[in-house]
Amino acid sequence: MGNMLEDYDHLLNIDYKKPYLFPLAGPESLIHTEGRRRFKLDGVWNFSLDVYDTFLRKKFFEERYHDEEGRDIPVDCDFDQWETVTVPSCWNVQKEAYTYYEGTGVYTRRFQYHGDGTGRTFLRIGAANYESSVWLNGEQIARHEGGFTPYMVEVTGKMKRENRIVITVDNTRKLEQIPSINYDWFNYGGLFRSVELIGTPVRFIKHVFLYLVPDGQYDKICLEAETAGFKAGESLKLEIPELGVAKEFPIGEDGRVKTVIAAKPRLWSCDDPYLYEIAASAGEDRVTDRIGFRQIRTEGKHIFLNGKRIFLKGVCCHEESMERGRALTDEDRLQILRTAKDLGCNVMRLSHYPHHERMAQMADELGMMLWEEIPVYWALMFREEATYRAASGQLRELILRDRNRASVILWGVGNENPDTDERLEFMSSLNKLAKELDPSRLTTAACLVNIDSMMVQDRLAEHVDVVAINEYYGWYYRDYQGLGRIMEQTKLDRPLVISETGADAAAGQFGDEEELFTENHQSKMYRKQFELSEGYVEGIFPWILFDFKSPVRMNPKQGGFNRKGLAAEDKRYRKMAFETVREYFDGK
Ligand code: GCU
Numbered sequence: 001m002g003n004m005l006e007d008y009d010h011l012l013n014i015d016y017k018k019p020y021l022f023p024l025a026g027p028e029s030l031i032h033t034e035g036r037r038r039f040k041l042d043g044v045w046n047f048s049l050d051v052y053d054t055f056l057r058k059k060f061f062e063e064r065y066h067d068e069e070g071r072d073i074p075v076d077c078d079f080d081q082w083e084t085v086t087v088p089s090c091w092n093v094q095k096e097a098y099t100y101y102e103g104t105g106v107y108t109r110r111f112q113y114h115g116d117g118t119g120r121t122f123l124r125i126g127a128a129n130y131e132s133s134v135w136l137n138g139e140q141i142a143r144h145e146g147g148f149t150p151y152m153v154e155v156t157g158k159m160k161r162e163n164r165i166v167i168t169v170d171n172t173r174k175l176e177q178i179p180s181i182n183y184d185w186f187n188y189g190g191l192f193r194s195v196e197l198i199g200t201p202v203r204f205i206k207h208v209f210l211y212l213v214p215d216g217q218y219d220k221i222c223l224e225a226e227t228a229g230f231k232a233g234e235s236l237k238l239e240i241p242e243l244g245v246a247k248e249f250p251i252g253e254d255g256r257v258k259t260v261i262a263a264k265p266r267l268w269s270c271d272d273p274y275l276y277e278i279a280a281s282a283g284e285d286r287v288t289d290r291i292g293f294r295q296i297r298t299e300g301k302h303i304f305l306n307g308k309r310i311f312l313k314g315v316c317c318h319e320e321s322m323e324r325g326r327a328l329t330d331e332d333r334l335q336i337l338r339t340a341k342d343l344g345c346n347v348m349r350l351s352h353y354p355h356h357e358r359m360a361q362m363a364d365e366l367g368m369m370l371w372e373e374i375p376v377y378w379a380l381m382f383r384e385e386a387t388y389r390a391a392s393g394q395l396r397e398l399i400l401r402d403r404n405r406a407s408v409i410l411w412g413v414g415n416e417n418p419d420t421d422e423r424l425e426f427m428s429s430l431n432k433l434a435k436e437l438d439p440s441r442l443t444t445a446a447c448l449v450n451i452d453s454m455m456v457q458d459r460l461a462e463h464v465d466v467v468a469i470n471e472y473y474g475w476y477y478r479d480y481q482g483l484g485r486i487m488e489q490t491k492l493d494r495p496l497v498i499s500e501t502g503a504d505a506a507a508g509q510f511g512d513e514e515e516l517f518t519e520n521h522q523s524k525m526y527r528k529q530f531e532l533s534e535g536y537v538e539g540i541f542p543w544i545l546f547d548f549k550s551p552v553r554m555n556p557k558q559g560g561f562n563r564k565g566l567a568a569e570d571k572r573y574r575k576m577a578f579e580t581v582r583e584y585f586d587g588k
Contacts, residue, residue: 016057022133022143025151027396029142031122031206035279035288037199041111041165045191046082049091050104050168060106061135061166079108079164088126090190090325100551102173107191108166113159120156120200126193126356128169129326130177135166145390146178147171148353148375149397155197167191178390179375184562185318185352186549192327193356201284203229205236206255208280209403211440212265212293216307219264221293222440223249225257227282236282240265243276251282267306268292268406270346273367275406292364292406296442298465303442303495303538305369305409312497312539313585314347314371315340315566318548319355322569333359335571337366340545343566343578344585349499349541352377352415354398363407370405371444371499371541373412374398376430382422388429395430399437408441415446415499416470419458428463446470446499454482455489456496467492468499470543473532474525475503475516475564480532487536497539501529502564506557507547507573517557519576522564526580542581546571 005014054060060077067073085091091098091105115121125132129147133140137160142153171189173181206226213220221243225236235248236257243263251257266274275290294306302309317340321332328336333356340348347369350359354372363370374394381387395413402408413430417423427445434443442465447458449469461467473483490496505522513524526542533540547565554560561569566578 039197047085090188265293268294270367296409314541360405371410376414470500495538500543502543504563507568523576
């Protein structure tokens with residue numbers, strides 16, 4: 001096939017994308033954004049589906065509207081005449097015809113820039129699923145892979161008074177991606193988080209990371225900072241006014257600062273989500289953040305927050321709105337967090353990919369712990385370097401984005417992946433990377449149960465801090481006793497949590513407790529789960545808070561939705577099981 005294609009390439013231009021495989025932007029492109037000058041490019045953009053990649057094939061980015069003699073020519077790239085959409089958004093919810101579209105969408109707008117020519121300017125794309133490229137005034141300036149994490153590109157000196165930006169987004173599922181081509185959620189496509197310009201001085205602070213030294217003394221804060229353009233010996237100042245911290249530290253040869261400061265902060269917890277205003281300054285740069293200080297650690301089989309043993313009263317949640325796809329608003333996020341609070345949760349598993357950064361900021365403020373994860377989900381091309389690069393890149397981007405968020409206590413490095421040698425190498429490396437990047441959190445993954453020996457048996461279990469299992473006794477396996485045997489027989493030297501358990505229930509369908517898809521059965525399933533896991537696990541995360549769209553759910557009772565929600569997809573209707581779980585959590 002390869003040779004035959006080469007024979008035809010001169011005719012068919014098979015490799016039309018090759019000139020546009022711009023070097024991928026990754027975690028190294030990210031800089032601290034809190035407290036900076038930010039100019040959002042959100043709002044009305046022009047848009048078109050691009051089913052055959054005509055934008056590239058016909059080089060629309062050149063915007064040629066006239067022939068050599070200056071005469072108008074009929075063009076398809078008359079961007080200003082295209083339909084308009086609001087960014088951020090997902091095209092699937094834009095119109096009925098786009099619901100299941102998988103392919104390229106082209107977003108574009110004009111914008112004026114009134115910079116004074118001093119300092120530096122960076123463009124930040126909050127997230128675009130899955131692969132996106134950016135053109136500014138006709139020049140391709142960035143490309144990124146990964147559907148749920150941000151990337152940036154410097155645009156200093158590239159902008160004029162009047163500018164044209166084009167962002168192409170391609171949500172085609174591909175084998176080598178993270179996730180791969182088969183998963184139990186809806187493949188929303190689009191530019192679904194904010195696009196903005198961020199200004200910095202010429203020399204600036206790239207990153208600031210503050211955390212309580214996790215030694216159980218609660219009396220020291222670690223500062224890790226990275227700067228750009230400063231010489232060794234210049235200083236970076238850290239201010240935490242409420243703690244009386246206002247201290248300068250020398251910047252090293254590598255532009256970094258790593259130091260420990262004596263301080264006894266009021267500790268962040270769900271009941272007291274206390275946040276400190278912090279500021280870091282160097283040269284003409286000054287950045288801020290609001291940071292909570294807490295310690296999460298394991299000891300033996302138990303989990304401790306600030307030295308107090310805790311039980312993770314959790315729930316899983318996708319990032320989805322029926323009206324907005326994945327482009328949630330703060331109101332949507334508040335509704336999700338408040339519903340989890342009503343359920344009695346102290347933690348949420350933001351499945352199965354990084355949610356918007358506002359979720360962790362709001363969880364910081366409301367006092368909700370979070371498990372955040374990357375979509376290393378089910379089977380992947382574990383042997384491929386490109387696949388590992390994608391996974392480790394997404395993990396770095398997530399950790400760099402959210403590591404100052406006290407609410408985040410767990411980094412999840414994977415979910416239910418077949419136990420092979422390649423997968424063990426792949427995921428233990430991701431686990432090691434998370435531990436290296438962030439000593440202030442725990443790692444976890446949904447590991448595997450061996451249903452022959454009826455115990456948790458997964459070689460990954462000895463690498464992660466908290467072993468998690470997804471089990472569906474009472475649903476996929478009707479015999480509950482299997483769960484009892486797993487609980488009795490599993491011997492681990494570290495905490496075990498149930499990261500998923502659940503049963504589908506059609507909202508409003510009632511009947512016998514043994515009748516599948518009834519609310520009665522879903523409620524009974526949870527009663528049995530709590531009865532059989534009590535005392536064996538350090539936490540449980542019902543799958544899932546709300547019903548959600550999934551093309552793999554073809555049972556007529558599901559109708560394209562996974563209906564294991566404790567509440568319906570409208571986020572209002574609460575099923576019987578919601579109260580069952582709330583009662584159990586209330587008693588914990
Ligand atoms: C799996 C998987 C979920 C899925 C769930 C289910 O454990 O992790 O993403 O939705 O089971 O079958 O409903």
